[in-house]
């Protein structure tokens with residue numbers, strides 16, 4: 001408190017003083033029953049809420065916000081909850097990713113324009129975490145993240161099932177005739193049993209782990225189930241802590257350093273995290289002004305073993321991860337590799353935060369000395385097919401396909417793929433390489449999660465379970481397979497991916513980080529000459545602005561004019 005008393009808090013530019021403006025700011029707030037002494041200079045804490053019934057993963061956030069408020073009040077702050085655009089992965093079309101940057105603009109402007117001294121970000125479903133952190137990073141107030149927590153384990157006919165991961169499996173089983181439609185329908189209710197986000201190590205769980213690894217959430221944030229009482233306790237402690245952070249003027253930029261991002265990339269490898277973390281961390285780094293590239297992902301992930309036996313790479317789920325000790329156990333295990341001195345929102349270092357973590361189930365969290373899989377990191381591929389890079393998640397891929405040469409079968413859109421994939425006449429075999437074009441940031445638009453194309457029915461019936469697939473799309477964090485993603489530049493920009501034709505030979509060599517199209521330069525130049533950009537899906541509105549300004553996957557898919565931190569200067573008065 002002493003620190004704060006020496007300086008005027010930002011909110012006092014609204015609530016301090018005795019003039020007409022202060023009257024207006026206080027009087028209207030008082031219509032909510034807020035007493036006069038709440039405006040006496042105590043920290044005003046914004047609770048940035050992505051609650052929405054259309055974002056089922058975040059539908060319990062009103063309760064969570066109440067627990068945060070209790071913590072803020074206990075610590076002597078004034079909590080004020082405000083809504084921002086919520087992005088529900090399961091409902092939004094064409095893809096939630098199209099709106100991540102839009103939501104981040106909402107967050108940034110809402111924080112800066114209001115009388116706030118500190119912010120709690122309530123995040124859960126995939127895009128809500130990066131969107132809120134990107135927006136907050138462009139303002140740079142004291143900020144802490146609270147994730148909503150994963151759902152309880154799914155359970156179908158006595159067996160655990162995981163969000164997303166088992167949908168893909170069931171869907172292939174229906175297509176190959178091994179599962180009936182009735183069983184498929186029954187599994188729906190068995191998968192999503194409680195409040196919370198996907199309980200596999202998909203993108204939501206990955207991003208919850210990323211914010212903990214970055215040091216912008218309290219330890220334990222990643223794994224506590226949404227409906228466990230300790231999630232509410234975490235919320236209350238988060239509320240208490242943000243008030244302390246305001247007193248200490250502990251801003252995001254003090255925590256989101258290069259060391260923090262390097263820690264997060266290493267942790268992503270160790271947890272077998274989602275490929276989506278690549279574009280999200282690149283975008284967050286861009287907002288706070290930390291230089292981060294795809295090369296960092298490859299360098300830091302190259303020797304990083306995967307410790308977690310969680311779907312989609314393994315067999316367990318987030319609930320099991322929590323009972324085993326959660327992310328602090330993983331980070332303690334990695335201390336020899338991480339930047340242990342990196343500073344966090346607790347006011348202590350990473351090493352201090354995890355010093356007492358204990359592993360209660362080494363079957364779920366393997367020790368570093370006996371990892372679950374040797375190759376946990378994201379591999380970054382380059383070659384004439386991806387001059388600016390592409391990525392693959394080796395821990396979710398088939399070892400036998402990590403070096404592969406095959407004939408391309410090309411789909412120029414996801415609709416083309418859907419029309420063609422089960423055509424009995426389609427010339428495709430297990431060695432073919434499936435290529436999907438025009439699903440990148442501009443092409444889809446929004447870089448849809450369609451990169452893990454399902455295999456042709458006729459090959460499934462033969463027992464084929466994996467094939468090499470290449471696209472400029474993303475893939476759900478819950479998905480698996482030998483899937484090369486995020487090819488840059490994308491096909492819709494005339495990148496080499498647009499020039500692949502049926503029958504071309506493609507070489508994938510993950511150990512040597514190579515992705516090569518065996519077509520000579522002269523022929524590629526001829527094809528480029530004939531190439532025409534696809535018509536945009538929509539003209540006007542946000543989508544036009546998005547398509548015009550979106551950056552490529554290797555730059556985080558942010559909008560070019562949103563990159564950077566614009567600060568928290570108090571906007572001028574208008575009354």
Ligand code: FES
Nearest residue numbers: 057125197198204
């Ligand atoms: Fe929301 Fe998976 S759909 S986290």
